[in-house]
Amino acid sequence: xxxxxxxxxxxxxxxxxxxxxxxxxxxxxxxxxxxxxxxxxxxxxxxxxxxxxxxxxxxxxxxxxxxxxxxxxxxxxxxxxxxxxxxxxxxxxxxxxxxxxxxxxxxxxxxxxxxxxxxxxxxxxxxxxxxxxxxxxxxxxxxxxxxxxxxxxxxxxxxxxxxxxxxxxxxxxxxxxxxxxxxxxxxxxxxxxxxxxxxxxxxxxxxxxxxxxxxxxxxxxxxxxxxxxxxxxxxxxxxxxxxxxxxxxxxxxxxxxxxxxxxxxxxxxxxxxxxxxxxxxxxxxxxxxxxxxxxxxxxxxxxxxxxxxxxxxxxxxxxxxxxxxxxxxxxxxxxxxxxxxxxxxxxxxxxxxxxxxxxxxxxxxxxxxxxxxxxxxxxxxxxxxxxxxxxxxxx
Ligand code: FEO
Numbered sequence: 001x002x003x004x005x006x007x008x009x010x011x012x013x014x015x016x017x018x019x020x021x022x023x024x025x026x027x028x029x030x031x032x033x034x035x036x037x038x039x040x041x042x043x044x045x046x047x048x049x050x051x052x053x054x055x056x057x058x059x060x061x062x063x064x065x066x067x068x069x070x071x072x073x074x075x076x077x078x079x080x081x082x083x084x085x086x087x088x089x090x091x092x093x094x095x096x097x098x099x100x101x102x103x104x105x106x107x108x109x110x111x112x113x114x115x116x117x118x119x120x121x122x123x124x125x126x127x128x129x130x131x132x133x134x135x136x137x138x139x140x141x142x143x144x145x146x147x148x149x150x151x152x153x154x155x156x157x158x159x160x161x162x163x164x165x166x167x168x169x170x171x172x173x174x175x176x177x178x179x180x181x182x183x184x185x186x187x188x189x190x191x192x193x194x195x196x197x198x199x200x201x202x203x204x205x206x207x208x209x210x211x212x213x214x215x216x217x218x219x220x221x222x223x224x225x226x227x228x229x230x231x232x233x234x235x236x237x238x239x240x241x242x243x244x245x246x247x248x249x250x251x252x253x254x255x256x257x258x259x260x261x262x263x264x265x266x267x268x269x270x271x272x273x274x275x276x277x278x279x280x281x282x283x284x285x286x287x288x289x290x291x292x293x294x295x296x297x298x299x300x301x302x303x304x305x306x307x308x309x310x311x312x313x314x315x316x317x318x319x320x321x322x323x324x325x326x327x328x329x330x331x332x333x334x335x336x337x338x339x340x341x342x343x344x345x346x347x348x349x350x351x352x353x354x355x356x357x358x359x360x361x362x363x364x365x366x367x368x369x370x371x372x373x374x375x376x377x378x379x380x381x382x383x384x385x386x387x388x389x390x391x392x393x394x395x
Contacts, residue, residue: 032172042132051087169223252303306338
């Protein structure tokens, strides 16, 4: 990424990772990502906000060189995860006067994860400020977006919020700002689903706290910068609200066609009732898309055949994921098939403990579905429609 000025004395010096396709060996990155780092030049001191993933450290150093940076006083560590903090040790080595500025929790984690010596830190607390002369940094503690040590940094004079992962998106783009709003919305929603959704209640509190700040720009450490902050703030307000949509998400897998037939029939039954339905074939789906769909769907229906007396492992994975991501889903059910018996329903329902869902009676059929089974699927669709009508649904 080339160096770009976002306000006088404030520059982007991070890296665009166009080619990365997997994060944490878990999360697909269909659009790559960026590791944004920001250099702030005050008239007395300088600061670097977050760094980059270590494989991209040369780009950060090249950018600092292009900018003629020969001194860094402070490296602000908003988050200890290595895609932002992994190059801090190299920065501290290259600029021996520099101190790592962070909260006590993050300091401990950076000492453990990146082996940064204790005497290299300046520890800050909530509302503390750090003067760079004509520019002032204020620190906002915001734990659990998405690790326990996360904090945000606010540049008072320029009204820029640097929230690290919070409000970010995995999107490699040459756009400095979120100008292609439709594209950024989808990437940011997916990012929220994968990274932030389990911490929805923490985010509600942080969003309240942010109301006291005048924010003209949100400069996250992944994806484009928000020069119209209300775009991403409004999106987050919607995602973290308790409202759900008239939607049914169906993660499914089928071995010999029985469950597939049920899913196809059930999809049509829901469409007939004007319910939006999103089936995800677990042998082909991108789990990020499944996570994104879970952000505001009212209902999840898991569909699986029976394998070795339990659900298909792909259905187990999807159920585990849905449970771990803690979406605001209100209702759940299970459909599927078996050959001679099993405990699929018990296994799946036992894995949904984090979700505050009402379980609607499953439809489990022996062998290939028959007329009576389709009638049961019609009844399930009726029941879901009635449940959706009984709650506050986003139109
Ligand atoms: Fe982008 Fe949690 O690191």
